[in-house]
Amino acid sequence: MRQQRVLTGITTTGTPHLGNYVGAIRPAIEASREPDVQCFYFLADLHSLIKNQDPELLRRSTREIAATWLACGLDTSRAVFYRQSDIPEITELSWLLSCMTAKGLMNRAHAYKAAVQSNQEAGQDDDFGITMGLYGYPVLMAADILMFGADRVPVGRDQIQHVEMARDIAQRFNHHYGDHLVLPTAVVDDEVAVLAGLDGRKMSKSYGNTIPLFLPEKQLQKHVNRIKTNLQEPGEPKNPDESTVFQVWQAFANPGQREEMRREFAAGIAWGEAKRRLFELLNEQLREPRAHYEELMAQPALIERLLQEGAERARSYSRPLLARLREAVGLRRVDA
Ligand code: TRP
Numbered sequence: 001m002r003q004q005r006v007l008t009g010i011t012t013t014g015t016p017h018l019g020n021y022v023g024a025i026r027p028a029i030e031a032s033r034e035p036d037v038q039c040f041y042f043l044a045d046l047h048s049l050i051k052n053q054d055p056e057l058l059r060r061s062t063r064e065i066a067a068t069w070l071a072c073g074l075d076t077s078r079a080v081f082y083r084q085s086d087i088p089e090i091t092e093l094s095w096l097l098s099c100m101t102a103k104g105l106m107n108r109a110h111a112y113k114a115a116v117q118s119n120q121e122a123g124q125d126d127d128f129g130i131t132m133g134l135y136g137y138p139v140l141m142a143a144d145i146l147m148f149g150a151d152r153v154p155v156g157r158d159q160i161q162h163v164e165m166a167r168d169i170a171q172r173f174n175h176h177y178g179d180h181l182v183l184p185t186a187v188v189d190d191e192v193a194v195l196a197g198l199d200g201r202k203m204s205k206s207y208g209n210t211i212p213l214f215l216p217e218k219q220l221q222k223h224v225n226r227i228k229t230n231l232q233e234p235g236e237p238k239n240p241d242e243s244t245v246f247q248v249w250q251a252f253a254n255p256g257q258r259e260e261m262r263r264e265f266a267a268g269i270a271w272g273e274a275k276r277r278l279f280e281l282l283n284e285q286l287r288e289p290r291a292h293y294e295e296l297m298a299q300p301a302l303i304e305r306l307l308q309e310g311a312e313r314a315r316s317y318s319r320p321l322l323a324r325l326r327e328a329v330g331l332r333r334v335d336a
Contacts, residue, residue, distance in 0.1 A: 004037045005182075007150035009044035009084065009141070010069075012062045013052050017210035018282075019195040019203030022251045025072050027192050028154065032079040039079040040148045040314070041069065043307075046084045046091070046140060050133040066303050068213060071293035076306050084144065086311035089318035094136075094143035096329060100173045101139050109138050110161055142166035146173075147318050149182040160186045177328045180321075193251045196244045198226050211248075214290045217283060224279040234270035245274050252281050 008028060016025065032039040045062050052058050062083065074081060084090060106112065112135055119128045138161075145153055145166045153163045163186035170181040194202055197209030204210065211223045227244050240246035240262050249261050264274070296303055326332070 004152060005040065005148060005150045006031060006037050006152045006154065007040040007042075007145060007148050007184075008154050009042050009047065009144055010065055011044045012048040012058065012065050014061060014205045015064055016068045016213045017203060017205070018213055018248065018251075019197065019210065021072070021213050022193050022195045023156065024154075025069060027189060029069075029072055029074050031154070032074065040150065041074070041079050041081050042087075042144070042310075042314070043083045044144070047137065050131065050137060063297070063300055063303060066307060067293050067296040070296055070303065070306065071214075071289045073289070076310060080148075080310055080313050080317075081306065082310035082314040083307050086307065087147070087314055087318050089315065089322040090140075090143050090147050092322060093147050093318075093325065094140045096325060097142050097146070097169050097173065098136065098139050100176065101142075101169050105165060105168065106135055106138060109135075109165070110158070111137060138162045138165045139169070142169045145184050146170050146181045147321065148314070149317075149321070150184045151182060152187050153184050154187045154189065157188055160188060177325075180325055180328055193247075195251055196247045198223070198244075199228050200244045214286065214293045220283060220286070221279045224275050224282065227275065227278075229271045232271075234273075235268040237268050238265045240265040243274075245271070245278055249274075249278050249281065252285055257281070 008024075010024070028039070028041060031037065032041070043062055043065055045058065048058060048061070052061070066081075066083075069081065070076070112130070115130050115134060116126050119126055119130075122128075141162050142165060145163065146169075153166075155163060163184055167183050167185070170183050174181055197203030197207060198211065199207065199209045201207055201209060211220070215223060227248070229243065229245060230238075232238055240250075243265070246261060246265060250258055253261065261269075261274075261277075
């Protein structure tokens with residue numbers, strides 16, 4: 001039997017933070033160590049063009065994110081790790097799928113609807129600032145997924161709809177042209193923590209409340225000290241389940257350490273002390289990958305080589321499938 005294929009994309013915008021690590025990078029790397037799966041992880045740089053139109057920023061972000069995954073221990077001899085724009089078959093497939101995608105389906109995409117709504121609220125034209133890239137985003141994402149016959153697509157909740165759209169599009173394609181595409185399923189892992197940020201809301205670049213993953217030690221400490229707490233005094237029992245400090249602790253601690261910190265909270269640990277311990281815990285776990293990250297960032301040619309090798313492996317899957325699909329839709333030689 002064919003191995004289960006797991007695939008996910010990482011949009012190359014911004015600098016990875018602790019929330020990305022806990023919510024996406026760490027579980028994906030763990031999954032890639034399981035014996036019976038073939039993982040495809042890629043840098044979604046074509047998707048990032050929708051929002052990021054600064055060429056130098058795009059390049060830097062791609063380099064940082066690639067280095068982050070490698071530094072966190074992704075083994076590229078197991079997982080196929082590549083850059084979306086290195087796989088021309090994806091963009092070609094995206095067109096074939098566009099011609100099988102109802103415009104009405106795209107009208108219902110959350111990201112597009114949110115953009116229209118915020119235009120309406122601002123008294124703007126519905127289409128203000130909306131590109132075809134944003135509108136067709138789910139089709140490109142469907143191509144990413146269907147190109148590699150992914151069975152499972154681990155994503156955050158906000159992306160479930162896109163995976164379901166990929167499934168709809170694949171069904172329509174298969175119905176019309178024959179059974180060529182694997183129908184994917186979104187997987188959302190409830191065990192995976194959604195990390196809170198400095199202000200207690202979900203850690204997210206758009207809220208400006210993140211702790212970047214590979215900050216120098218001193219900076220890391222400063223950020224941890226900025227985590228918002230209430231005004232309870234040392235000695236007052238504190239509720240761990242309402243504390244961002246505890247929430248972040250929990251995402252990095254082992255079960256014994258979690259229990260111990262719960263007891264410390266009940267015993268009234270001072271916020272300053274709790275933060276000091278949190279910093280120690282984070283620093284201990286991040287020290288090694290941070291050093292590895294810095295080494296990699298100093299050798300962009302090595303990162304590039306790994307990405308090129310990943311692209312070659314990825315294309316050994318994408319080329320034959322695209323050839324088959326071209327044949328299926330009738331893009332054929334005229335003399336055959
Ligand atoms: N849209 C995803 C995000 O913003 C990234 C992405 C692009 C993706 N292509 C994908 C995720 C294919 C899973 C599968 O997070």
